[in-house]
Amino acid sequence: MEKLEYAKGVVFRREPAGGILFNIDTGDLQVTEGVAFGICDMIDNGKDKEKILSELRKHYPEEQDLEQDLDDFIKELKEKGALV
């Protein structure tokens, strides 16, 4: 079970058209839409990687590379300092 947690100072804001990840300490702001928005929302709601993956599989049963895509996105968020 891989726990996912936003870094200290990072806040996630939900809006009708998508979400915003904002780092209060650095001022970095990242806009998320579509699937990325959904993932960030699930992280914000405390879901772990496996749970997020199973949700994604429910929504996109045809997609083959979901796990890889999720890993890539998580890696990107970590590199940007949004995830610990």
Place this chain on the structure above:
Amino acid sequence: MSSQLPTLGVLYINPAGGCNLHCRHCWVNEGSFTGELLSLENWKELLSQSVAEGCSYLKLTGGEPLLYHDIVPLYRYSASLFPRIVIETNGTLQPEGLWEAFAEKKPFHVSVSLDNAEARLHDEFRGQRGAWEKTVEFAEKLVKNNISNQIIMSVSTAQRQPVVDMIKLAQQIGTGTLKINFITPSGRGKSDNFFDKNPIEDIIEFFTWIDKETPRGVLPSVPAALLPVNRLKNHGYCPVRNLMGVLPDGTFSLCGVAFSRKEMAWGKFPAISVHDAWENSPVYKMIRSSLPHDIEGVCHRCIHRDSCIGQCVVNNMETGGAVTSPDILCQRAYEAGLFPETRLIER
């Protein structure tokens, strides 16, 4: 160069002493310009020095830049130095050799000002009969010559029909994007501007309508916090912290505002070099030391503060009295309880 000094990335030059039109909203020529124009040779030297500082983006603006007597050789020289040249023009002038120079090296982008789909109303606003036809012809030529282009429409009301009509006209012309500028309470716009004329509720409703009901190529000049998330990716921010403006006589200015606010000028080329001005101008130093951290009001609490820095410091100076004053629109929205909570943080 000191390690603290930001790169001079953007240069806005105003080569012509004025404009051939007399637009109702203009802040540039509110006070008439009386200095001596820089010579072509001086401009060339100034551009070369700017490139040596690392500058890669040049905007020819005004007044009307195409009014400058040596505009074609100036453009050619600029094109040999700068990867990106943007031109803002009223599109009523086509100096000899201009299109040939554009064909040799295309500008990165050209914006033309066209305010109404109805010729009479545009001409009234711009203060010259026949301006509309000339501008439309210019815009069509940009499209024909495959030059990245935009129409800029300046509005003082929140009426939808003029926008709808302009969208149709822009589509007929084949223009890339239609930018909507809201006339600010500065320069000649003090008496008739978007901000004082419309209640904030109507303004927000107007923005929402633009967002939901108009094509994606319609770009309102709205501060980031008042845009939905999906519009933020293509949102451009003011580059003023990396920008130097130069007036027709070589005076270094905070963008072009020293046309009307002399206190925003410092030094004059060639007596002062580009490097010296960029490093030592108290005007640029004041901008660097005060923005974004000292910005006041709602901007201080806004999550876009560091990139947006209050949308337009020139506008903020005019409406609030200081470069650190908040943007009038966001501040009014905040005071009316219409500013999105999701864009606020405690600092």
